Amino acid sequence: MKSYQLGELEELVLMIVAILNEEAYGIKVMDEIEKQVHRxxxxxxxxxxxxxxxxxxxxxxxxxxxxxERGGRRKRLFRVTAEGSNAIEFVHQSRNELYNQIPKTMLGYQ
Incomplete structure (x- = not known):
């Protein structure tokens, strides 16, 4: 699988665009990040x-x-491409692989 280098905010924005699907535009992405991850x-x-x-x-x-409501202005909307979907999958898989290597005692499990 190809490696994808994403910064933390890039990763968040990409996932939020995927969540919002056809409703993703700047302000909505910003509001959703605050709502979902309190950032x-x-x-x-x-x-x-x-x-x-x-x-x-x-x-x-x-x-x-x-x-x-926007004074007749149009919104610039965003959607995830196939390459973006691949990047999301790569990040998800990579994070899960790392998480699964953490000893359970480190996570408070006995």
Missing amino acids: KTNISAIHTVLDRLEKKGFVSSYMGGASA
């Missing part, structure tokens, strides 16, 4: 990470329709 971020950081993930080929973006 405050700012919108500039989220947009930077989304741009970086798009350059890496892990997400793609498209313009959604205009809405009255």
Whole structure:
């Protein structure tokens, strides 16, 4: 399996985009990160990470329709690509393999 190098915030943003599916845009990603992992971020950081993930080929973006609540402006929506799905799977598998090597006594089990 190919190796994927992702920073912690990149990993979080990629997974949140996958969770949100067709509803992923900057503010919603930022709000969901705060809701899911109780981590405050700012919108500039989220947009930077989304741009970086798009350059890496892990997400793609498209313009959604205009809405009255946004003053007629359109949202830039994101979706996970096939390569992004592979990266999510790699990260999940890697983390589980590491976690499974931790002695149970270290985790408070007897």
